[in-house]
Amino acid sequence: MSLLQVNEVTHSYGARTFFKWKNHSKTVLSDISFSIEEGTCLGMLGTSGAGKSTLGKVILGLEQPQYGQIFFQGYDIYKADKQTRHKIRRDLQVVFQDSYSSVNPRMTAERIIAEPLKNYEQLTVTEQKRTIIELLERVGLSEKDLKKYPHQFSGGQLQRINIARAISLKPKLIILDEAVSSLDRVTQTLILELLRELKENFGLAYLFITHDIKAAYTISNTLGVLEKGKLIELYDSKNQFLTSENPVVREMRGSILAEHPRFRSIGTRVSRT
Template identity: 65%
Template sequence: MLLQVKEVTHTYGETRLQWRSSKRAPVLSGVSLALEEGECLGLLGTSGAGKSTLGKVILGLEKPQAGQIVFQGHDLYQSDRATRRSLRRDLQVVFQDCYSSVNPRATAEQIIGEPLENYERLSVQEQKRTIGGLLERVGLKPDDMLKYPNQFSGGQLQRINIARAIALKPKLIVLDESVSSLDMVNQTHILSLLSELRADFGLSYVFITHDIKAAYSISDKLAVMEHGQVVEMCDDKDQVFASTHQAVKKLLAAMLPEHPRYRSRSLGSI
């Protein structure tokens, strides 16, 4: 098993109002799920469901109050520093906002090269060749390494972020709403690219989104969250259409056909 989330509970602290303080409701409450190597799990939910917080917990960015994150057989939060550093190499992320995810004063070469400099000992020429190859692999040109973020479109810059994420050939990438800010054409291209990279590099994904259509297109199985809990787990993604849970029905109802002409009609298949 590549990843195990075991009974994870997380709260963001207390709210203080003058003379009294009150504990906030848990953002995550007893969440459990698992991911095999090579799988893609679509993690679905509306805004506030807790899915992005769970992504941060999986990445080691938010320590939960209770529960475990077991990655490659190691407890991510109880391991020693050397083990955590090794695990971090195999655990990468692509966030929703492609612009805030990068240093605006850094070139594409510097952005993609950051993990290589942290973990690899490459010569200057070896690193340039590696970055050039990564740019080509995500559909850009080696010459693009000299450009800055403001010289790329949103779709192109997200490709830069993906190139950075795959630079170390990780085991797992958490994709947190990574296509939701893109237009429909760029969404389709990025989803296709992610599927190709997964096949080529043997990657596993946790694909976090509110868009059930996008999740269905790339995932092997689906988990639906509501109020910090997993309320539906579909080991076969087609099971989602038979779900009777209201949270799933809302996600399906929010799915619009691609052409406005058909949006008033009942939903067909994805």
């Protein structure tokens, strides 16, 4: 049984004029099906407007699709009872693109990370603080950062706090919705290395939603390509993606500028397609 199974999901948003809703709607996801296994990362690629973020919301239970099913650990997330939904919320976490809007600016790093622990764990004050310090150290920060507020961190540091919060309950799957897109290239590399390390150490699975092929290539085991709400290709290996003759994929590959030696093999292959 797959950790996550998405079956024939279709979702639409109603179109609207200045005065009222129109009768027709815009389909943003059309007949989407894929699965994610434990301990693996699926990189979901697509340009702006492809439906990537909507897909993430549907899987998180924030947008119920018109058609299709989402199974997480064997449970239909939209038909599960209250107790099961509570368990799903623990095992399914998310890190969004904007690290600053993802946190309460009036809360310290300690309180931000403590939120899920208070909701799901029964820890003493001492145990909770020790756990939070361990989480901060795990993501490359330290005890001295406990009492800092969001504005006192860089974007990359704050994203590390969001990641610490996401892993605090040892979830099975984390949805990373453009989680490194707003960061500079050096910070991106550091965060991606951190995510890869956490994946290996904790057996995490990721749905890595991004428009950045290099970022997806760095962390993903398999790759999917969304285009205008449709999953046009799903690749079991990164090599399949690099050699695909699909015109959309070829265009995506053609946009890669191999400015770093690590990715020049990608650029070389692109030039021959």
